[in-house]
Amino acid sequence: xxxxxxxxxxxxxxxRIWCAYVVGGxxxxxxxxxxxxxxxxxxxxxALAALACLLAWSAQLAPRRNxxxxxxxxxxxxxSVTFVAGALVLFLAAAWWSPxxxxxxxxxxxxxxxxxxxxxxxxxxxxxxxTPLIVSLLAHTHVPMGLAISLVAVVFxxxxxxxxxxxxxxGEQLAVLLRQLEGSRAEVARLSRExxxxxxxxxxxxxxxxxxxxxxxxxxxxxQAVESEFDADPVLARRHIALIEATAQENLIEARAMxxxxxxxxxxxxxLAESVQRRCHRLADETGIDVIVEVDSTVPxxxxxxxxxxxxxxxxxxxxxxxxxxxxSVKVTLTRTDQGVRLSVADNxxxxxxxxxxxxxxxxxxxxxxxxGATVTVTTHPSAGTQVDIVVPA
Numbered sequence: 001x002x003x004x005x006x007x008x009x010x011x012x013x014x015x016r017i018w019c020a021y022v023v024g025g026x027x028x029x030x031x032x033x034x035x036x037x038x039x040x041x042x043x044x045x046x047a048l049a050a051l052a053c054l055l056a057w058s059a060q061l062a063p064r065r066n067x068x069x070x071x072x073x074x075x076x077x078x079x080s081v082t083f084v085a086g087a088l089v090l091f092l093a094a095a096w097w098s099p100x101x102x103x104x105x106x107x108x109x110x111x112x113x114x115x116x117x118x119x120x121x122x123x124x125x126x127x128x129x130x131t132p133l134i135v136s137l138l139a140h141t142h143v144p145m146g147l148a149i150s151l152v153a154v155v156f157x158x159x160x161x162x163x164x165x166x167x168x169x170x171g172e173q174l175a176v177l178l179r180q181l182e183g184s185r186a187e188v189a190r191l192s193r194e195x196x197x198x199x200x201x202x203x204x205x206x207x208x209x210x211x212x213x214x215x216x217x218x219x220x221x222x223x224q225a226v227e228s229e230f231d232a233d234p235v236l237a238r239r240h241i242a243l244i245e246a247t248a249q250e251n252l253i254e255a256r257a258m259x260x261x262x263x264x265x266x267x268x269x270x271x272l273a274e275s276v277q278r279r280c281h282r283l284a285d286e287t288g289i290d291v292i293v294e295v296d297s298t299v300p301x302x303x304x305x306x307x308x309x310x311x312x313x314x315x316x317x318x319x320x321x322x323x324x325x326x327x328x329s330v331k332v333t334l335t336r337t338d339q340g341v342r343l344s345v346a347d348n349x350x351x352x353x354x355x356x357x358x359x360x361x362x363x364x365x366x367x368x369x370x371x372x373g374a375t376v377t378v379t380t381h382p383s384a385g386t387q388v389d390i391v392v393p394a
Contacts (some may be wrong), residue, residue, distance in 0.1 A: 018110060025107040028056045029094075036100040054090040054104070057083075058111055080115045084124065087111045095131065105131060106156065129154045214319045215251035216328035219244050219285055221322070243286055272307045273299065273334060276314050276343075280332050283318045289330055296335040306372045308394045310334075310343050313376070316365050317345035317388045325349025325386060339376075340394040346387040351380040365390075 030051050047212055060083060074080065091108045094101035108128055113121045134149050208386035222240045229237035273295040284291040302310070314332065327349030335342050362378060369376045373393050380386035 013294065016116065022058050022107055022110050022111065023055065025110070026058075026104060027053055029101055029104040029107070032100050032103055033094075033098045034203050037098045043097045047094045047101045050094035050097060050111050051101060051104060052088060054094065054107070057086055057090055058107075074117050076116060076120055083115050084191050087115075088128065091128075092131065102131065105129070109156075126154070182352045214315055215247050217319065217323065218247050218282075219251075222247070222286060235354075235379055240286075243282075247282075272302065272310060275307075275311050276332065276334055279311075279318060279383060280330075283322060283330070287322055289321065289328055292329070292331045294331070294333045294335075296333075298336045299334055299341055300336065302341060302392060303372075306374070309368050309372050309374055310341065310390065310392055312368060313343055313388065313390045314345065314363055315364070320386070321345075321349065324352065327385070336394075337391065340392050342389060342391045344387060344389045348385045351384045351386050353382060356389050 030048055033044055033047045035078065037047065085107060091101075091104055094104060105128060109125050112125050112128070115121070116124065222244045226237050226240045226244070229240065247309070274296070277293050280291045280293045283289060318330070318332075321327055325347045327347035330347045333342075333344045335344075362376075366376045369390060369392075375391050377389040378386070379389070
C-alpha cells in the first residue's frame, strides 16, 4: 500500500512512541540475557542474535510512518500473517536459547497489534501470553518465573491492546477530520470565489445600467430628434448634436472610470449637490421637461459609497421619467433629515403598477442601497405620478 498523503498531525508522535517501545524493549531484553546468561556464551549469543533479527524484522513496518492508513486499516493478509509468524519464530528462538528472553513478549505484543486487526491480534497475543510458561516447562527451569510472567502477560495483553486500539481510533478520527477540514476549506474557497464573482457581476451590471445604458439611451433619443430637426429647426438640431457629443464624452469618462475604480468621476469634481443638479439640467435640456431642483444647504458630506448610491438613484429615477413617465414636470429635492440624507424624485407622469414591474433599474437600486444601509421607497399609482425616496444614513 502506498501513502495517500502526508501523515496527519499526531501520527508521528504515536509512531515514535511505538518505535521507542519496540527498540527499548528489545534492548532491555538483550541486557537481561547478557546479565543472566553471561556464563553460557553460546546460548547468550544465540539469544542475542535472535533478538537482533527480531529488531531487524520489525523494521519492515517502518514504511508505515509515511502511510498511517496502512495502520488504521489493517487486514489479515498474507503479508501481515507472514510478518507476525516471522516475529513469533524469532521471539520463540530467543526464548529457547535463553528463557530470560521471554521478557520480549511485550515487544511481540506491539508487533502483533501493529500488524493485525484488533480482534485477531488479541487472540494471537493471548496465545503468546502462555509462551513463558510453555518454554519454562520444556526447559525444565524457571517454571515459577515462567508462570508468573505468563500471568502478568495475560493481564497486560488486554491493556496493551486497548492502548494501541485507542491510539488507532484517535489517529483515524483525526485523519478523517483533517480530510473533512481540507474538503471544507476547498468548498468554502470555491463558494467564496463564486459568490465574489456573482457579486462583482451584479455590481458591474448595475454600474453599466446606471451609467452607460442611460447615456446611450439619451444619445439614441437625441439622434432621432435631430433627424427631423435638420430642415425644420437647424438651430435646435445643432443644439441636440452638441448634447449628443457631451453625452458621449460623459459616457467615455464613465467607462474609463469603471475600468479604473468603478467610481463616478462626477463626485471627484464637486459636491454631491452639484452632480445632482447637472443630471437634472441635462434632462431638462434633452427633453424639455420642467425640472425643479431643491438642495438643502445643510446636507452633510457623505462617504463615497453613500454619495454613489444617491447619484445612481437620481440617474435611475430620471431615466425612468425620460423613458416611461410621459411627465412634463419633475421635482428633485435633496434634504437633511433625522435619519440622514433624503433624496426625492417626484414626477407628474402616468405612474405604473408597482406590483407588476419588470426590468433591472429599481431592483438594482434597492440592492445598491442595502449595501450602505439605505432605504428605498417607491410611491406610485397608474395615472397618479411616481415618487422615489431614498434615505442614506449620515
